[in-house]
Amino acid sequence: MEIDFNKNNDGLVPAVIQDSVTDKVLMLGYMNQEALDKTLETKKVTFYSRSKKRLWTKGEESGNFLHLNEITTDCDRDTLLVKVRPEGPVCHKGTDTCWEETNESSFGFIGYLENVITQRKDQDDDQKSYVKSLFNSGINKIAQKVGEEAVETVIEAKDDNDELFLNESADLLFHYLILLQAKGFTLKDIEGVLKERHR
Template structure:
């Protein structure tokens, strides 16, 4: 990796810090050559602090370090993407990111679907949706639906109709998300279990 530290005449390049698991952008800092070398050797992200005018390892006072996973340069070799496993909040003001956002896994449309399910569950008295009706029938009915969808998926997996297989897969996942919330959980809780096993 051949980084152009002299492009801006100050010997610094921007370093975008991204969580390796959630893909959330946590912060932006600046590195000189020594900061990058120290980051690689210690596996703790180290910046060049423009206010302190010295190397500064993130978390050296707070303990909220950024454990290095990988470093990449951009196409012009004048900025860095550093993927990390953070310990604690990243922002000095105590938030997960310097944009005051939660650092949690996002699963694209699946996360949106979880929000829709949660909303329909919480407003089930006014809501006449299928989801609300399942919650009204209780945990046994929800669990039964997951079982039915699982069996239907197994049956379709043995055939060659990809469209039916994908639709049954979607049905099973949808009902599983409902079951998770009926038990007080979300997909992020399952993700935590899988991460511990990994």
């Protein structure tokens, strides 16, 4: 990995710290060659502190270390993206990130879709909505619909029509999101179970 430490004439490059699971940006620090070498050697993120004028391993006092997963450079080789597993809060103010955001998964478009389902579930009955009609039908109807979509997905998995398989898979996932909410859960609850199993 070639890095241009001399571009700014101070031997430092910005290091953007990102959670390797949630993809949240956690903080920004600076590294010189020595800080990078120590980070790679110890697998704990170490910066060059511009105020203290020395190397500083995140968590050396608080115990809130940043455990290294990987480091990549940008196209100009003068900025680092450091993907980590944080141990505790990242910001010195005690928050998850230096932008006072909660460090949790957003699930991209699937998370957006989950929010749309919540909105449709909570809307008035007089508004026409397929999602609302399913919630009004009750848990048995929703569970039955998930079962039907699961069977259709399995059937299409055995055929060679990728488009049909993907469409049935999308239907299954959509109805599963509805079932989760009907039971009072979200994707974050499922993520929690999977994380616990992964340990």
